[in-house]
Amino acid sequence: MRPFDYVRATDTEQAVAVVSADPHASFLAGGTTQLDLMKDGVLGPERLIDITRLPLAGITHTDTTVRVGALTTMEELAADPVVRERLPFVREALLLGASTQLRNMATIGGNLLQRARCRYFRDPTVAACNKRNPGSGCAAITGIQRMHAILGTSDHCIALHASDVAVPLVALDAVVHVRGANGTRSIPLTQFYLPPGDTPHIENVLQHGELITALEIPLLPETARSHYLKVRDRVSYEFALTSAGVALVIEDGHIQEVRVALGGVGTVPWRAWDAEDVLRGARAGADSFRAAAEAALEGARPLPGTAFKVELAKRTLVRTLETVAGAAS
């Protein structure tokens, strides 16, 4: 690991100012991704600004939203009574997303900013990685692709966004609140992540030094039902091959309100707008569910090692829709 100066932040504005002014400085929160990547030599900040003592933890509620401080841990968010009751698929995604030890450490802000799990990105002895070393190529495209993306990919990068909880969060139109050197701004999560295109090293719209301070999650109507289904090689403590987060409001057998997002398939947490268009107003049932799944995967660009994901993702979505519709009717 490269040597670094460790500095404990005591003031949010000052922490942002320090990191903004120093291209070699990074924020440090739960550390579960960052320290791992520093050990592997993928990241080498010269100055770590530990933000864990800043007053950015805790959950507050209004009638329509849950506001989550960026330093709230995954475990704390999963335990929130409003999340448990009104946003069960957020809770499910959190609990399926990591071991209890990691959930006790990892913050929600850090979870949203987690880096790719691509084994080529995480191995500095692999020369070709456009994310780690822009312009060097992509070893994954001709490598082992099983854990890679099929939606939102480019010829330069197929790395997956592996967050589970980001899936229901993009489905819910959650908003991140950000503080930068020039003040604050709010960014819808659906516009926060950037697909790789020809700049895979730029993963989101944050400027260097901008800090996520809070996440705002809109509540669904009380009649909504939701579910997060994760399909993986092991039954627990494993990244998704495919996953789906679905929320529905069904009245008289027809879908009044619909939220659909997919995990395990996208270079960004994947909001399935086309699937929602198919489902909105449709009769809840096998025909509309399968049509929605076809629409969701229409733009998929599988490689030989990810070809299985197309049908698996469709079946994952259909199963999730069936589960939610079963609970809602």
Add this chain to the structure above:
Amino acid sequence: MKHMETEAPPTGQSPPDVSQVDITLTVNGTAHRLEIDSRVTLLDALRDHLGLTGAKKGCDQGACGACTVLVDGKRVVSCLALAAQYEDREITTVESLCPSGELHPMQEAFARHDAFQCGYCTPGQIMSAVSLIAEGRANSEEEIREFMSGNICRCGAYPNIRAAIRDVAAGG
């Protein structure tokens, strides 16, 4: 310890050589002052600087759980934690479970059920298991299986580990 208020923003300075931190870690109720490289993890601080070798280094990347300790009563993997981040927090290691030499009920249950083979993962399993019961998540076979999944046992002693936990959860 560097605190931000005394710290001017950097201006084109060269990368740091080895950087030291001066911290106090509270482990099993005792405060220890340490002057260590800023890169030292909580796990290495416990093992190499405080001589508490109960927590084990397995994968060193947060995947196996052998390094599990409690921080303010909650289980964490100490290999993915910088020691400096955990100043002034209550750190509890497996060494604290039997202060007078008498085994903790969970340790006793592990021995009774032969819940290990090589034993390397055992301290982490036990710390996780103690935590699991405190979290109220040892109510069924499925629940134990799911919420212990952050602790890997390469010898495959899982059935006996679950049996030991069930025993303690049932008050045995």
